[in-house]
Amino acid sequence: MIEGILIGLTTAVTFQNILMVIVGCFFGTIIGMLPGLGPMTAIALMIPITYGFDPATGLILMAGVYYGAVFGGSTSSILLNAPGVPGTVATSFDGYPMAQQGKAGKALAIAAWSSFAGGTLSAIYLLFMAPSLSKVSLSFRSPDYFALMILGLTAIAAFSSKGQFLKAMMMVVLGLMLASVGQDSLSDITRFTFNNMNLTDGISFVLVVMATFAMSEALTIILKRNDPTSAAKQVSLTELGSIKINKEERTKMYKTIPRSSLIGFLIGVLPGAGATIASFLAYGMERNVVSDEEKEKFGKGSVNGLSAPETANNAACSGSFVPMLTLGIPGSGTTAVMLGALLGFGVQPGPRLYMTNPEIFWSIIMSMYIGMVILLILNLPLIPYIARILTVPKNYLIPLILFFSVTGIYVMSFNNFDIYLMIGIAVVATFLRLYDFPMPPLILAFVLGGLMEENLRRSLLLSNGSWEFLWDRTLTACILATTILIVVWHIYKTFKRKN
Amino acid sequence: MNINTTKIISLLFFIFSAFYLYTAYQIQVFAFDENAPFNARTFPIYLGYAGLFFSGLKLILPDPNTIKVEHKSLEYKKTGTLILIAIIYGATILKVGYFLTTSLFLFASYYFLGERRWILMFLLSFPFVAAFMYLLHGILDIYLRDPFLQSIGVMG
Numbered sequence: 276m277i278e279g280i281l282i283g284l285t286t287a288v289t290f291q292n293i294l295m296v297i298v299g300c301f302f303g304t305i306i307g308m309l310p311g312l313g314p315m316t317a318i319a320l321m322i323p324i325t326y327g328f329d330p331a332t333g334l335i336l337m338a339g340v341y342y343g344a345v346f347g348g349s350t351s352s353i354l355l356n357a358p359g360v361p362g363t364v365a366t367s368f369d370g371y372p373m374a375q376q377g378k379a380g381k382a383l384a385i386a387a388w389s390s391f392a393g394g395t396l397s398a399i400y401l402l403f404m405a406p407s408l409s410k411v412s413l414s415f416r417s418p419d420y421f422a423l424m425i426l427g428l429t430a431i432a433a434f435s436s437k438g439q440f441l442k443a444m445m446m447v448v449l450g451l452m453l454a455s456v457g458q459d460s461l462s463d464i465t466r467f468t469f470n471n472m473n474l475t476d477g478i479s480f481v482l483v484v485m486a487t488f489a490m491s492e493a494l495t496i497i498l499k500r501n502d503p504t505s506a507a508k509q510v511s512l513t514e515l516g517s518i519k520i521n522k523e524e525r526t527k528m529y530k531t532i533p534r535s536s537l538i539g540f541l542i543g544v545l546p547g548a549g550a551t552i553a554s555f556l557a558y559g560m561e562r563n564v565v566s567d568e569e570k571e572k573f574g575k576g577s578v579n580g581l582s583a584p585e586t587a588n589n590a591a592c593s594g595s596f597v598p599m600l601t602l603g604i605p606g607s608g609t610t611a612v613m614l615g616a617l618l619g620f621g622v623q624p625g626p627r628l629y630m631t632n633p634e635i636f637w638s639i640i641m642s643m644y645i646g647m648v649i650l651l652i653l654n655l656p657l658i659p660y661i662a663r664i665l666t667v668p669k670n671y672l673i674p675l676i677l678f679f680s681v682t683g684i685y686v687m688s689f690n691n692f693d694i695y696l697m698i699g700i701a702v703v704a705t706f707l708r709l710y711d712f713p714m715p716p717l718i719l720a721f722v723l724g725g726l727m728e729e730n731l732r733r734s735l736l737l738s739n740g741s742w743e744f745l746w747d748r749t750l751t752a753c754i755l756a757t758t759i760l761i762v763v764w765h766i767y768k769t770f771k772r773k774n
Numbered sequence: 775m776n777i778n779t780t781k782i783i784s785l786l787f788f789i790f791s792a793f794y795l796y797t798a799y800q801i802q803v804f805a806f807d808e809n810a811p812f813n814a815r816t817f818p819i820y821l822g823y824a825g826l827f828f829s830g831l832k833l834i835l836p837d838p839n840t841i842k843v844e845h846k847s848l849e850y851k852k853t854g855t856l857i858l859i860a861i862i863y864g865a866t867i868l869k870v871g872y873f874l875t876t877s878l879f880l881f882a883s884y885y886f887l888g889e890r891r892w893i894l895m896f897l898l899s900f901p902f903v904a905a906f907m908y909l910l911h912g913i914l915d916i917y918l919r920d921p922f923l924q925s926i927g928v929m930g
Binding site: 323324326327362439440442443444448449451452455459461462464466467494497498499500532668669670671673674675677678681685689690691694695697698699702705707709710711727728731732735736738739740 | 779780783784787791794797798799802803804807810811812813814816817818821823824828831832835839841843845847848850852853856857860861863864865867868872874876879880883884887888889894895898906909910913914915916917918919
């Protein structure tokens, strides 16, 4: 492991990679502050720029954008009660009341230190857990992988949209259907191409991400007459007050941070869960473990109530890298985008990644520490200045998002058809978003489609066409049982709500 | 009569899944693969049935979270214009080249979205695209096809 850490440090601490962490964190913080534009859009927009880098640098940039966006989202939660990303909703419960009491600076400082501590601690957990998990995951067979993918897709559908499980499952199926277009990986037989040569290689992952996130979000903003920059304009005008944290507050944070970081990390590791659930769970748990006197302060500006979700959401970000790096299966929509980008670089994440490409594996982990320090520097003294950059009117912001989307496809294929297809998918996605059809399950399904078919093929061929492989191995059966539990739980909740 | 749009979308998805399933059954596989436990049409067939199952459930089950969209408050005109500009951009980018079409696309988009600060519009289109091209092509060594700039000798 020491050797790996040194390899990671050598790769991460180059001028170019440190610059990428800074750029990623800065850009991520800006996007994270804009309500409506999440980390997936930010990462999608970065993809064309990563074409010019090696895989490690590209992924370091994207990882920086990811935790930068979560970090930035907390600022608009605290100052405006308008969370930039879903993972920072719980932050507003106590952050916003604190800001209303004239302690906005203090709330931002607590959030920044908690995020820093959460991110750093979880990077340490990742450091120790990822190599061991990689070794364990070497024992995984095709049926286990297939079951794990089913679990991931069901979980993301269950958690991504409250009360919209069926809609999310429809998006999962649509994502898998889109992934099935093009040549079959084994027999080279073309499927669903309708004699169109442009579809022979299938639909590009970058195209689907750009269309369903960047482009469709831009169109949704125009269609709904939203102005994501209006929140940022208010941030830049808000009086922040002191950013000093006193001894009593620090003592409270010392107790909250370790437990919340552990919850955040473990939830992040679970496929489909992620920062939103982690932050809510940490908030709920913190409320249960504090004294009755402190419990009374929850929702009115509690230090524990602010520190817990902020620690957990950043810890969950690092945790979500575990299934991607060790199993090659992304645990969230955001890591699915990163996995797609890695596949584009010709790198196959999975149990053997840390043996075949140790520089990628370890440099991502090492860059997280650097990223956390940079985010702390960015968030504490620079937030009012960063917020001023955001006052760019939407009349400029939207065309620039569309421009980045089209450029991403253009430099990839030099093909008109891909641009038309992207616009077509973006229009459909915009319409579906209006009716609350979630997009992250579609992306995760699209990324996993090929792998899922491959593992199902191997499993069925090995079992001579029998579906017994689903319960032959204990591990496969356990994973499938968890999936069934999630589905049953959702059906139960739906019936309970109706009654 | 009040029509639930989510149900209409589910119905459309149901029809789409049926078409997908029909097409999946039409996939030509090799003769020796026809009766294999798994061939090129197996997975798409499962997907077709899954699509029918989930959209069918959505159709028949009551919808407790009905989404109501106020269509009158939506900005269809500007969105439509922006999509049209993007289509024209896509149609011309290969023939005319990246620099000119992208700059014009940005300029036109700013204009149709209501911007009238001409100098800012210009700065955020032509010089901005030139700088971005330099970043991609000059610094990051990403190839950008541009017949227009090549014809006037700016690009090699």
